[in-house]
Amino acid sequence: xxxxxxxxxxxxxxxxxxxxxxxxxxxxxxxxxxxxxxxxxxxxxxxxxxxxxxxxxxxxxxxxxxxxxxxxxxxxxxxxxxxxxxxxxxxxxxxxxxxxxxxxxxxxxxxxxxxxxxxxxxxxxxxxxxxxxxxxxxxxxxxxxxxxxxxxxxxxxxxxxxxxxxxxxxxxxxxxxxxxxxxxxxxxxxxxxxxxxxxxxxxxxxxxxxxxxxxxxxxxxxxxxxxxxxxxxxxxxxxxxxxxxxxxxxxxxxxxxxxxxxxxxxxxxxxxxxxxxxxxxxxxxxxxxxxxxxxxxxxxxxxxxxxxxxxxxxxxxxxxxxxxxxxxxxxxxxxxxxxxxxxxxxxxxxxxxxxxxxxxxxxxxxxxxxxxxxxxxxxxxxxxxxxxxxxxxxxxxxxxxxxxxxxxxxxxxxxxxxxxxxxxxxxxxxxxxxxxxxxxxx
Ligand SMILES: Nc1nc2c(ncn2[C@@H]2O[C@H](COP(=O)(O)OP(=O)(O)OP(=O)(O)O)[C@@H](O)[C@H]2O)c(=O)[nH]1
Ligand SMILES: [Mg+2]
Numbered sequence: 001x002x003x004x005x006x007x008x009x010x011x012x013x014x015x016x017x018x019x020x021x022x023x024x025x026x027x028x029x030x031x032x033x034x035x036x037x038x039x040x041x042x043x044x045x046x047x048x049x050x051x052x053x054x055x056x057x058x059x060x061x062x063x064x065x066x067x068x069x070x071x072x073x074x075x076x077x078x079x080x081x082x083x084x085x086x087x088x089x090x091x092x093x094x095x096x097x098x099x100x101x102x103x104x105x106x107x108x109x110x111x112x113x114x115x116x117x118x119x120x121x122x123x124x125x126x127x128x129x130x131x132x133x134x135x136x137x138x139x140x141x142x143x144x145x146x147x148x149x150x151x152x153x154x155x156x157x158x159x160x161x162x163x164x165x166x167x168x169x170x171x172x173x174x175x176x177x178x179x180x181x182x183x184x185x186x187x188x189x190x191x192x193x194x195x196x197x198x199x200x201x202x203x204x205x206x207x208x209x210x211x212x213x214x215x216x217x218x219x220x221x222x223x224x225x226x227x228x229x230x231x232x233x234x235x236x237x238x239x240x241x242x243x244x245x246x247x248x249x250x251x252x253x254x255x256x257x258x259x260x261x262x263x264x265x266x267x268x269x270x271x272x273x274x275x276x277x278x279x280x281x282x283x284x285x286x287x288x289x290x291x292x293x294x295x296x297x298x299x300x301x302x303x304x305x306x307x308x309x310x311x312x313x314x315x316x317x318x319x320x321x322x323x324x325x326x327x328x329x330x331x332x333x334x335x336x337x338x339x340x341x342x343x344x345x346x347x348x349x350x351x352x353x354x355x356x357x358x359x360x361x362x363x364x365x366x367x368x369x370x371x372x373x374x375x376x377x378x379x380x381x382x383x384x385x386x387x388x389x390x391x392x393x394x395x396x397x398x399x400x401x402x403x404x405x406x407x408x409x410x411x412x413x414x415x416x417x418x419x420x421x422x423x424x425x426x427x428x429x430x431x432x433x434x435x436x437x438x439x440x441x442x
Contacts, residue, residue, distance in 0.1 A: 048063070062082060134214075189404075190399055
């Protein structure tokens, strides 16, 4: 028995239609109390046209779809009502159900029920949310692949190879007298660990590429005042978003803009020019520039091609340690001789192709990242990293001739983390946290 939850599945705005969803053991019985047709006892999915009314008062004429358990999204009886798209009507219908014992769903509660009822694993559930939040065609198609289970399929061979290795060791520990059992000698274990680590490394590489395609990248445009940062932002966005002037210190706050470049969403952040001895307000802007560098994945350091790198630029280089840093010499049109090996652009003339090409090269997004399923969210990549760390420890112990049960402990935890990828042994705290990022009604 599960209590019935209800939510508006569409946006709470005036529109042609609104969809309300109810799921739970008494979803059909509750519907019988408010709908003009009886749906209890249905064994196959069906749709009806009828009226919703409350104590003799008609609320709306609706299309109602009834899906009997267990072949439904949540695994429970589900009702979907398409009513006329006034928030007022949708609210009245929801009220009818609440009055009769249904409860308003919390964020992601339909998906979490689907997960707990075994209708989908955690990777597929996460894909539901990714699909709703996708901002580019490419990220949408990656999420759809995940929802169809293609990403989860990447985990199966990893789980199997870890399970095989652990069981081989365990059998040898438990039954050393059985000579027909393959002997788990250290060299064999060590080379199996290498094979599994290669697989994990491929998954991590694919996941990082997929993460860029799915989430986009944060690109900070920084440099000294007047070097052409805002002009570069405008050129990348192909619109006059930021104010450009020949007065140094024009940009005071961070100016943001998104652009879809060949399927990768770039979140561009134009910042205040960094210089010493700035007055109070400008100083505030500079502090924000420094904070933006720390938050960015990529830092485009704009330098006036006529001047070369300054001490301030070198400070930016240090702040951006560990990030992709692209020194970009702007105002190419004003110099007659160029140094080979430097990247030149002219933001004024919108001549920025070399920068875009370099950006893609640095991001290392391979073609496959756009079309292949990958374990690409922070949770999945974090678990893959932990699996790799356990395998690395197991390998070290193995090569150092440590007792075999010690090697097995690390392999066992790698195996458990592989299971966690799919949510097979997930704690309620974790799943609550994941589903709380969903919308209500999903
Ligand atoms: N000739 C030439 N001038 C440029 C180029 N890019 C920018 N400028 C000019 O340089 C001046 C400063 O440009 P901005 O884009 O405002 O520079 P900024 O780095 O954002 O400046 P602050 O916001 O003050 O830090 C403007 O007069 C631009 O027209 C370029 O490629 N060539
Ligand atoms: Mg500016």
